[in-house]
Amino acid sequence: METQKLDVMPAPEVSAPAAGPGVMTGAAMLVESLKREGVDLMFGYPGGAVLPIYDALYESGIRHVLTRHEQGAVHAAEGYARVTGRPGVVLATSGPGATNLVTGIADAYMDSTPLVLFTGQVSTDLIGSDSFQEADIIGITMPITKHSYQVRDARDIPRVVREAFHIASTGRPGPVLIDIPKNVANQTAEFEWPERVFIRGYNPTYEPNPAQVARVVEAIREARRPLLYVGGGVVHSGAAEELREFAHKTGIPVVSTLMGLGAFPSADPLFVGMLGMHGTFAANRAVMECDLLIAVGARFDDRVTGKLERFSPRSKKVHIDIDPAEIGKNVPVELPLVGDVKRALAAMLPEVGPVGTKAWLDQIRAWDDQWPLRYKTEPGTLKPQQVVEMLWEATGGDAILTTEVGQHQMWAALFYKFKRPRQWVTSGGLGTMGYGFPAAMGAQLAKPGEKVICVAGDASFQMNMQELQTVAENGLPIKVAIINNGYLGMVRQWQQLFYDRRYAESRIGAPDFVRVAEAFGIRGMRAQTPEEAREAIREMLEHPGPVVVDFVVPEEENVFPMVPPGAGTDEMIGRWDD
Amino acid sequence: MRRVLSVLVNDQPGVLARVAGLFSRRGFNIESITVGNAEEAGLSRMTIVTSGDERTLEQVMKQLHKLVDVIKVNDLTEEPMVARELVLIKVTATATTRPEITHLIEPFRAAIVDVGRNSLVVQATGDMDKIDALIELLRPYGIKEIARTGVTALMRGSLAKVRV
Ligand SMILES: Cc1ncc(C[n+]2csc(CCOP(=O)(O)OP(=O)(O)O)c2C)c(N)n1
Numbered sequence: 239m240e241t242q243k244l245d246v247m248p249a250p251e252v253s254a255p256a257a258g259p260g261v262m263t264g265a266a267m268l269v270e271s272l273k274r275e276g277v278d279l280m281f282g283y284p285g286g287a288v289l290p291i292y293d294a295l296y297e298s299g300i301r302h303v304l305t306r307h308e309q310g311a312v313h314a315a316e317g318y319a320r321v322t323g324r325p326g327v328v329l330a331t332s333g334p335g336a337t338n339l340v341t342g343i344a345d346a347y348m349d350s351t352p353l354v355l356f357t358g359q360v361s362t363d364l365i366g367s368d369s370f371q372e373a374d375i376i377g378i379t380m381p382i383t384k385h386s387y388q389v390r391d392a393r394d395i396p397r398v399v400r401e402a403f404h405i406a407s408t409g410r411p412g413p414v415l416i417d418i419p420k421n422v423a424n425q426t427a428e429f430e431w432p433e434r435v436f437i438r439g440y441n442p443t444y445e446p447n448p449a450q451v452a453r454v455v456e457a458i459r460e461a462r463r464p465l466l467y468v469g470g471g472v473v474h475s476g477a478a479e480e481l482r483e484f485a486h487k488t489g490i491p492v493v494s495t496l497m498g499l500g501a502f503p504s505a506d507p508l509f510v511g512m513l514g515m516h517g518t519f520a521a522n523r524a525v526m527e528c529d530l531l532i533a534v535g536a537r538f539d540d541r542v543t544g545k546l547e548r549f550s551p552r553s554k555k556v557h558i559d560i561d562p563a564e565i566g567k568n569v570p571v572e573l574p575l576v577g578d579v580k581r582a583l584a585a586m587l588p589e590v591g592p593v594g595t596k597a598w599l600d601q602i603r604a605w606d607d608q609w610p611l612r613y614k615t616e617p618g619t620l621k622p623q624q625v626v627e628m629l630w631e632a633t634g635g636d637a638i639l640t641t642e643v644g645q646h647q648m649w650a651a652l653f654y655k656f657k658r659p660r661q662w663v664t665s666g667g668l669g670t671m672g673y674g675f676p677a678a679m680g681a682q683l684a685k686p687g688e689k690v691i692c693v694a695g696d697a698s699f700q701m702n703m704q705e706l707q708t709v710a711e712n713g714l715p716i717k718v719a720i721i722n723n724g725y726l727g728m729v730r731q732w733q734q735l736f737y738d739r740r741y742a743e744s745r746i747g748a749p750d751f752v753r754v755a756e757a758f759g760i761r762g763m764r765a766q767t768p769e770e771a772r773e774a775i776r777e778m779l780e781h782p783g784p785v786v787v788d789f790v791v792p793e794e795e796n797v798f799p800m801v802p803p804g805a806g807t808d809e810m811i812g813r814w815d816d
Numbered sequence: 817m818r819r820v821l822s823v824l825v826n827d828q829p830g831v832l833a834r835v836a837g838l839f840s841r842r843g844f845n846i847e848s849i850t851v852g853n854a855e856e857a858g859l860s861r862m863t864i865v866t867s868g869d870e871r872t873l874e875q876v877m878k879q880l881h882k883l884v885d886v887i888k889v890n891d892l893t894e895e896p897m898v899a900r901e902l903v904l905i906k907v908t909a910t911a912t913t914r915p916e917i918t919h920l921i922e923p924f925r926a927a928i929v930d931v932g933r934n935s936l937v938v939q940a941t942g943d944m945d946k947i948d949a950l951i952e953l954l955r956p957y958g959i960k961e962i963a964r965t966g967v968t969a970l971m972r973g974s975l976a977k978v979r980v
């Protein structure tokens with residue numbers, strides 16, 4: 239990066255803040271700035287330090303959804319961001335309000351979800367004195383935000399808000415936090431909206447280097463067994479169409495990460511499946527055997543690679559990513575390509591042709607035929623995989639699916655066949671239980687016309703089920719499908735496989751979810767057999783309002799196949815469902 | 817291998833915490849770090865001495881670049897650079913050893929900046945090796961305290977080929 243001339247935004251010399259056009263409080267500036275950023279929906283929870291901001295929001299025309307916990311607000315904003323691609327907006331008070339956001343911020347950071355979060359702060363004269371509801375939220379969130387600001391002068395608010403939205407939504411997206419001391423929210427000054435954003439130290443590379451593009455194109459021409467390994471970056475960059483064209487033009491098969499699901503249609507003949515710890519056998523085998531691995535907006539996460547020394551040993555690696563720091567971080571890469579995934583694919587498209595992958599595709603298909611994804615059914619028993627398959631059938635594969643974290647999440651990933659990007663909303667990098675239900679609220683608010691289903695675990699749902707009240711009040715027609723196995727199923731699975739079935743604290747009780755839903759004025763149902771499940775799903779989808787369905791499934795079902803922790807992706811267990 | 821990084825940053829509250837935090841949470845090590853105003857108002861220059869292999873260093877630099885408050889990162893290690901450190905050494909000195917020490921430090925162009933009843937404070941600047949050597953030389957006399965600034969560095973001007 240070369241040093242550029244600093245483009246200083248001249249700070250207006252504000253004299254005595256007389257009443258007049260353009261003079262307003264910091265809080266009013268914040269609301270005005272949000273409007274100029276096109277924000278019409280936000281999530282939050284008030285408290286002392288943000289009273290001035292809430293006052294400015296009152297009758298502002300911006301819809302504010304009051305959640306029942308700040309964690310609900312931040313995950314809802316994530317859900318909103320994931321289905322729209324626009325930053326989700328959150329407002330919370332100082333101290334406990336701010337600290338309640340931390341998990342959601344970390345989650346958004348890990349999954350590159352754009353968020354702009356506002357936290358109240360004690361007045362500047364009290365900062366550092368352990369005053370009431372003071373928490374150093376900037377310090378606490380430094381490692382889990384893309385950037386953060388503490389505003390010390392109200393005149394900075396418009397610029398800071400503008401920069402925050404810009405940083406959150408460009409380059410590799412992520413959460414940006416703005417901490418606003420109460421006296422700054424009350425300070426009056428002239429409102430000055432910066433015409434453009436210029437941040438000297440922030441200049442993400444969008445345009446791929448033509449020389450790098452040419453090298454990748456050359457490698458593709460020479461490859462015999464190329465494989466596209468696609469991740470969430472394809473979704474963020476809006477590159478699904480380019481990816482489809484690219485795969486079809488070249489004939490290169492596609493494996494996807496958990497975060498990448500939907501970026502490439504599951505029903506496409508070139509789609510092999512999800513790779514990694516709970517990927518399909520064929521997908522992981524293809525990674526092992528390919529001679530060119532083209533990572534597109536993916537980051538070689540340890541859940542994907544398994545034991546690094548055994549990861550894709552026969553391939554040359556191409557890595558296309560907008561974040562140069564991801565390239566070579568975990569796996570050495572021969573052919574880096576820094577830039578926006580969409581532009582990179584578009585730049586390569588005219589240069590590539592069919593690679594001649596027929597034998598390679600046949601081989602992959604043979605692996606998949608030999609070890610397909612499957613599960614045993616038993617008459618009268620409702621299997622969790624079956625629930626997901628039924629949901630898929632009943633929705634024609636068109637629903638927006640959010641999930642909690644655990645076995646049910648993996649079954650949802652494996653058995654729902656996604657058609658398009660932004661249809662799949664899950665917590666990948668952080669694996670946050672309690673994410674899916676509030677995320678469904680945000681998704682539904684963003685897409686009122688779509689079916690939004692939260693595939694939940696019985697334990698995860700208990701982490702944020704207070705949001706049933708938010709759902710009820712706002713009339714959000716979310717469908718919650720609880721896969722109830724009476725366990726922290728994923729923990730139990732590991733204990734069964736690697737701790738000799740010693741189920742330490744993984745058996746977990748739950749309230750009667752049907753009656754819980756009803757207590758919130760929400761329709762509740764239960765299904766214990768495949769027949770009941772089919773009927774419940776039909777009713778659930780027909781019902782115009784929110785529904786919670788408790789699907790009672792066997793306790794000891796496992797997610798297979800699986801790469802055991804520390805093993806290579808060629809060491810999968812449970813391939814034959816035995 | 818020891819590396820010297822020069823990092824131009826916005827002079828913003830918290831920028832040192834951002835940089836130091838990045839090193840610690842990613843398991844990169846800092847041998848020394850110096851910060852001060854840079855040539856342009858509103859900017860500071862940090863000189864960070866770190867160690868690690870090629871790949872670690874590449875990660876360090878890329879991660880530093882990602883910080884919004886970081887304007888520029890340069891690895892000076894392989895470049896012609898001027899790297900200097902200042903040290904203050906409080907060494908035990910009696911009437912008999914005092915002249916000896918004064919004599920001893922002369923080739924280092926060190927100065928005695930404080931004289932106490934039983935001690936001297938020696939000030940020296942130079943690269944790390946020179947400072948290390950001086951400390952070792954004075955150690956037999958009894959070192960009471962040492963304060964080192966850590967290395968600060970700049971790339972040499974393109975014409976300055978001669979090491980001064
Ligand atoms: C906040 C949080 N705490 C703990 C965990 C560890 N964890 C991962 S999966 C899991 C079990 C989840 O149980 P449930 O929601 O019932 O889903 P299941 O695996 O049974 O489908 C736990 C405890 C986590 N991911 N997140």
Ligand SMILES: [Mg+2]
Pocket residue numbers: 644695696697721722723724725726727
């Ligand atoms: Mg469970």
